[in-house]
Amino acid sequence: MHEITLEVVSEDKQKKAVCLSGKGACPPEDCGGVYGYENMKALFLESSGEQVESYREWLGLEEGENWDPTNFDIGEVNDYLKEL
Template sequence: MATTKSPPRRKTIKNVYQLHVQLLYVEPRVWRRLWVPDNLTLTDLDQVIQTAMGWTNSHLHEFEIDGQRYGMSLDEYPIDKPAKLDKDYRLSEVLSQHVKTFIYTYDFGDDWRHAVTVEQTLKPDPALNTWPQCLEGENACPPEDVGGVPGYMEFLEAVGDSTHEEHKAMRRWFGGLFDPKGFDINAVNIALRDVEI
């Protein structure tokens, strides 16, 4: 029986990655720039991206890095080549020198694909960058369960036009007003402090 490795919770930080995370195929463009230490597991990185983007982590996710898939255990969905468990791999192990971009997918139904670019590899500075941080970003992420890119475009059209026949229904469904340009870096960084990693 194969055993899975369980990384220790804390490991020395050798590098901090500056990542640019952009949600693909939506307008206005939704993106975040993050600092993340290399001792995070991919499960931890999922938590950081979820928090920074504004998702609620209500669905499955997967990373595609250097030709390999990493995700959660999906015993109920047998496939030919299952993903490796993301909890077993740290950023320091999967982000080699030649990895410049990778894909993070959230919610296999809505299929929110994010392009993640490794912009810089920095040396850790305990006064600045040894914990996950959001440096900047733009625009609100789409609401959960809105129906992917097509559903989000329809949602934006309806909530942005008070004469649209679905305007009231969409506002009620969302729970109020929706500002597609809404992004609060302070709120994101406060939320990141509470992420359990």
């Protein structure tokens, strides 16, 4: 679920958006919606079987590279928002 809070309304005509906080990795494109994403997160957090390996291949992860569903990089988000 996303929650967006408008903190300030400014007369300044400059467009500027800033993320103040967040949590969790962004769902990958075409991951199966909310339920598919929740299933994928649970698999990565709790196991290392064939399904996880299948998701690793689908995500394009290299050997030894991990996907952490709890990761959130506010700097990366704000860098993206600057580009808008």
